[in-house]
Amino acid sequence: MARTKNVRDDKRKIELPLLEAFSISFEQIRKRFKRSIIVVGSIALGIALLTHLEMTNIVFAAYMSSAGVTIEAYQFWLVMVSLFVCGVGLINANLIATYERYREIGTMKCLGALDQHVMKIFLIEALIFGLVGGLIGFFVGTLTAVASSCFQLGIDALWKTPLATTLQNLGLTTSLSVGLSIVSTVYPALKAARLNPIEALRHDV
């Protein structure tokens, strides 16, 4: 056979286009649905608590027509601790999730995947978890905050809730939850992506 297919002089590439990475990540999430729900749920819970406290403050401030929104120190720490616990839980969940997929990662590397391809798949999953968890958390938090405020202040509080601030809050909490999800994925994903194929394939769960 006359074809010489050498690395150095062959123009064919290896790649993982973003769209393909998205569809692999999406399949992974869909086919490991229970685990995905747990991850999304834990993000949503942390974000819901944060949103609840913030929105309660916003609604109260708007109702009282006071200028600034103050978050009490204990509330701040409560939220910080809950987000921290949420982050630790996520790292733990992600470590287990990547261990489960070591063989799969080894297989993908045998088929030509680069470290960055493996990272890409995990980070996209984290992005999706963060977005969905953040949105669910925000809506649950806002709903409970507004409901409990209305219960205390009367239905008027609902109309006085400032939409702009609420939307601003939505942006903030969603970025926070995406950030949290991605940060907690980086270490487990890097660990998995850097394995050489044989170590990964030898791995038994």
Added chain:
Amino acid sequence: MFDHIVETQNLSKHFELGGTTIKALDNVDIKIVRGEYNSLVGPSGSGKTTLFNMVGGLDRPTSGKVYIDEIDIAMLDAYELAWLRCHRVGYIFQTFNLIPVLTALENVSLPMIFAGVSRSERKKRAVELLNMVGLGERLHHRPMELSAGQQQRVAIARALANDPDIILADEPTGNLDLQTGLEIISILRKLNQEKGVTIIAATHDLKIIDVSDTVFWLRDGRIEKVERKNAD
């Protein structure tokens, strides 16, 4: 003069195990002729799998060299090594190593994603390959829904996805019954004869040895003898 697609020189791999050094491979020199059907044979622990891993660029040797088409694979960077695995080499494992969440069709398509093949072309080729290994009716089944022999045939189809010129098979019939094993062997033999794919199979299956052009006998990490079936 033979055209050697794979060649090793003084290839050694040592493992540290509880303070003692185990020589899994000890100065192995093999030459694989392009287009031949080769077997690496030996008792378990003889270094078959280690040699398989080295030749496939899956693991780094302690010393010595592996050449694929006269290129020292130790000189390749991570990208080039991945490129080699993607385009030049197809792997078949004893444990199949299919991705459990993907269907047969998706498993066969996966290597083509990395090779940048378009979606429609991927599907077409994956269907062709699965038809070729006799699984045209099982395209959308996941590995768990397939028998061991069927899973191994999916793995063969996957190994062929990017039209490699080397197929590395580690105990391809090890987890299969006699009849299924024979089917797998004949698929591999057919590939070898019709497409000129070089096959390197680590095995202790006598049926594979029977169809091989060249058999490398390993013992304790060394080549004990090289047997050429068709002296041409």
